[in-house]
Amino acid sequence: MLLEHLIPTRLRFRKLPPAAGGAGLRAYLGQHWQALLLHGVLLLAGVFSAALGLKGFLLPNGFIDGGVTGISLLISQLTGASLSLLIVLINIPFVVLGYYQLGRKFALKTLLTILTLAVALLLVSFPPLTQDKLLIAVFGGFFLGAGVGLAMRGGGVLDGTEILAVYLTRKLPASVGDIVLVINIIIFSAAAWLLSIETALYSILAYLAAAKTVDFILVGIEEYTGLTIISFHSPQIRRLITDQLRRGATVYECTQGFGTHGHQRLKVEAIFTVVTRLEVVGLTDEIHKIDPQAFVVMQSVSDMRGGLIKKRALH
Incomplete structure (x- = not known):
């Protein structure tokens, strides 16, 4: 899962220009309430989808998930305790931790969402x-994710x-993904021992479906891709990116370190730009037309702010 999305996008208060007056203030407040309304709709939709995945698929068949939800499901099946109560009680310490680590607004939204x-x-x-x-494992994981x-x-x-994983990364030499993976391995191992191996395996399948769905919801088909282009035709390539594609580009000078002319230490310009995955093929085709020998390096970009990039539908 893309865990860096845990840190919410904060509404930044900007200083209004003097000429804006009351109209500028009303426009800002309108945007503020629109953002709050959108966040509320997304949270309610998330609650409904997760409840459908749990009560419509996983719960009737004894499957569990990873994380706190998985722990709650496991305890509920073993003891008969209320799942709703367990989800709230087990999450409270993490909400408190989120208050100190990620802010009051995030903690309040999380608490209200969990209670709902x-x-x-x-x-x-x-x-x-x-x-x-x-089907239960796949679609239960899909709706939960x-x-x-x-x-x-x-x-x-x-x-x-x-x-918890975000907090522990500051104390341990491990990434957020590593910590979540270790926690879930413990949960599914306990499920295999206390329930059955078959239940644990189907639960792992549900968790994988949920994880991939979370990635898709957060990133979508328009995942950002960073391209570094090294070419002796960099002016034409830069104009292609900025004038035709209408995207931002950073140009920096470097020295050729390998090749038939490497010993001459030829100067060459490198261009860095960020586009969506849907734009990569068209851009690389156009670059190839300008310079078939251009060296292009591509890497996935999980998220970014600012600049001249194509915005995703939801943020």
Whole structure:
């Protein structure tokens, strides 16, 4: 999962120009309330989708998930305790941790989202939609992952595990993904021992489906890709990017270090730009037309702010 999206996009208060007056203030407040409304809709949609994945697929068939939700499901199956109550109680320490690590607004959104999910699980009923275990694992994970992703888009989370992972990365020489992976290995190992190996395997499949769905919700098909282009025709390539594609480009000078003329230490310009994955093929084709020998390096970019880039539909 793209865990860096845990840190919510904050509404920044900008100084209004003197000429703006009351009209500028009203416009700013309108944007402020629009952003709050959008976040609220995303959080509610996330809660509904997660509740559907849990009550319509995973719960009736005894499957679990990773993270705090998985721990709650496992304890609920073993003890018969209320899942809604467990989700709230187990998440509270992580909400408190999120308050100190990521801010009051994030903690408040997360708490309200978790409480809404608990109420939805308690009061809303979803009929079991299928008896096929493979479909249950895949689509249960899909709807649960969609709920988690939509909640992240709204500035909160439905599971506190990622908050703990962000905190532990500052104490341990490990990444967020490594810590979440270790936590989930422990959870699924416990499920295999306490429930059954088959249940644990189907639960892992549900978790993988949820993780990929979260990535898709946060990144979408328009994943950002960074391109570094090294060519002796860099002026034409730069104009292609800025004038035709209407994207930003950074040009910096470097020295050729390898090749038939490497010993002459020829100067060459390198161009760095960021485009969406849908634009990569067209851009590289045009670069090839200008310089078939251009050296192009591509790397995935999880997220970015500012600059002349194509914006995703939701942020």
